[in-house]
Amino acid sequence: GQQLNQSPQSMFIQEGEDVSMNCTSSSIFNTWLWYKQDPGEGPVLLIALYKAGELTSNGRLTAQFGITRKDSFLNISASIPSDVGIYFCAGQLGGNQFYFGTGTSLTVIP
């Protein structure tokens, strides 16, 4: 399957700090998604990106679809304790399935 490299693997930050994580692929994707997973729950869709260069915000979250179509990043501004969780990127080539990254585990220290 496709390889999605997500970094960093884990982050420990102070409450109020900004967070940045990214996802890269060796393949060109047509769609990028960002999900958040809380313990014991399924991933929840945060942001969907459909066009190269697209920059989309959802509250304190901002994500961009890279110009090369091989990468995407997610920023979280002014982190709060409930931002804790695992963040996954996912990309779609145009077929049926999305390929998921291995996740970034975020810990916010109050």
Add this chain to the structure above:
Amino acid sequence: GAGVSQSPSNKVTEKGKDVELRCDPISGHTALYWYRQSLGQGLEFLIYFQGNSAPDKSGLPSDRFSAERTGGSVSTLTIQRTQQEDSAVYLCASSLASADGYTFGSGTRLTVV
């Protein structure tokens, strides 16, 4: 329903036994996916159903794994002769179309002892 419903939420089974995992997608969603998430890992694609088309089974790890979707709605993932390496969280997701972001269920945590 309002969301994707999976049952059971937890399943402990003995090695060698068969298990069935159920997924009830959001009403009207034509696309249904099964993923597997091992501890600390990302999501591994297993199988995809779209309407009445033949399912995409390319992610099934072995012939012990199979899935059905009856009437374009409820899906059942069956694992025969379970092995310890089958222990994982099995996530089901549905969407209106294949290009849409998925809505995931809470998963079934399978433990093979």
